[in-house]
Amino acid sequence: MIQGKKQRFTNYMKKVLKVLMKIGYFLSYVWFLLPIVSYHSFIGTFVNMEKCPAKCDFHFSIFLWTFLLYIIATLFLIQRRKLIQFCLATFVGIIIFLAAGFLGLAFQSAPTDFAERHPIPQGLKYYDPKGENEDMEKDATLSDSTSYLQVRNSIQFGIYEYSFFYPELPEGTIYLQCYEVTENLPLSKRSIKKETSQKTDGTDHFTCLVKNKRFTIYEGDWNKYYAARIEVWFKDKKGHKRKLSEKTYIVQGWMR
Numbered sequence: 001m002i003q004g005k006k007q008r009f010t011n012y013m014k015k016v017l018k019v020l021m022k023i024g025y026f027l028s029y030v031w032f033l034l035p036i037v038s039y040h041s042f043i044g045t046f047v048n049m050e051k052c053p054a055k056c057d058f059h060f061s062i063f064l065w066t067f068l069l070y071i072i073a074t075l076f077l078i079q080r081r082k083l084i085q086f087c088l089a090t091f092v093g094i095i096i097f098l099a100a101g102f103l104g105l106a107f108q109s110a111p112t113d114f115a116e117r118h119p120i121p122q123g124l125k126y127y128d129p130k131g132e133n134e135d136m137e138k139d140a141t142l143s144d145s146t147s148y149l150q151v152r153n154s155i156q157f158g159i160y161e162y163s164f165f166y167p168e169l170p171e172g173t174i175y176l177q178c179y180e181v182t183e184n185l186p187l188s189k190r191s192i193k194k195e196t197s198q199k200t201d202g203t204d205h206f207t208c209l210v211k212n213k214r215f216t217i218y219e220g221d222w223n224k225y226y227a228a229r230i231e232v233w234f235k236d237k238k239g240h241k242r243k244l245s246e247k248t249y250i251v252q253g254w255m256r
Contacts, residue, residue, distance in 0.1 A: 027069055028076035031085070035092050038066045042099055057218075067096055114253060115224035118182050126227055126248040129153050129160060140165040142206040149232055149247045154214055157222040158254025162196065164210040164232055166244060171202040172236040174210055174244070178217060181227040181248060188218045220253025227251075 027034075044059035074093055077086040120126070130136060130152035140147045140163070150163045164174060176196040178187040195215040203209065220226060232245040 024072055024076040025080070027073035028080055028082070031070065031073035031077065031089055034066050034070045034073060035096065038063055038070070038096050038099070041066060063100065067093075067100060070096060114220040115226045118180050118185075118226045120225065120227045120250065121182060124181065124227055124248065126250050127151075128250055136161075136163040136212070137165075137208065140208070142167055145245065146247065149230065149245045151230060151247070151249055156254060157252050158218070158220070159214065159216050160251070161212045161214050162210065162230070163208055163212060164245070165206060165208050166203065167206040168204055169200065169202055169209065169234065169244075170236055172200060172234055174198045174200055174232060174234055176215060177231045177233055179229045179231070180219070181229050185219075187228055188216065191216065191218070216254050217251050218254055220251070222252055222255050225250045225252050 041059045041063040045056050045063060070089075070093055074086060074089045077089055130150065132153045132155070134152055136150035136152055140150060148165045150165075152161050153159075154161045162176065174196075175193050175198070177189070178192055179185060180187060192215050196210075196213055198210045198213055200209045217228065227248055228251045229246055229248050231243055233241060234244050235241045
């Protein structure tokens with residue numbers, strides 16, 4: 001029986017290796033298309049570096065995956081003994097490698113003026129996120145609806161955690177939406193909704209429905225603060241949506 005399992009595993013691995021070899025050979029025939037994808041993802045990364053950091057990360061991940069596939073394609077050119085194409089591909093690969101290093105440096109050193117362009121309005125009532133190790137449950141009370149949403153700093157500037165308390169709610173999904181207050185600009189729209197979504201079985205009493213859920217605000221830089229309205233939304237099983245709570249916090253963006 002054990003011998004049979006080993007044999008099946010060996011056969012399975014042979015099939016996987018065969019498929020990978022076919023993919024490698026295919027990439028070696030279309031290797032010249034990969035630099036085109038790299039170029040567009042490179043441009044997309046820079047275009048969105050300030051306008052939409054979440055999209056910037058998406059383009060950068062495509063750039064890195066393309067580079068990995070390009071290395072595989074180049075190796076298979078040797079397998080096919082295409083020396084001229086291999087030399088050309090290697091030269092282009094070096095350029096892509098240098099571009100990747102340049103992008104990495106740009107990520108680390110590209111400040112934005114998002115906070116400067118969106119100063120905190122005078123007289124605005126806002127909250128400061130709690131400290132990283134502060135308890136978010138002690139201040140949540142049924143009688144104070146402003147205490148239902150609790151936000152605290154997390155492992156790095158621009159990264160936060162939230163807990164949410166509510167008295168009565170059916171089964172569904174809770175998630176956050178964040179907006180800069182002066183222009184009502186959505187903040188990290190796609191990533192925040194994905195990161196903060198939490199399914200709940202519902203409750204008939206005041207309880208913690210979301211606990212220490214982490215999310216990242218990309219817009220802005222470390223130690224440059226602006227005001228963000230953090231809204232708690234709920235979608236029931238039928239797809240109906242409603243806002244449960246909102247609170248304005250002073251936040252800063254996460255620098256890579």
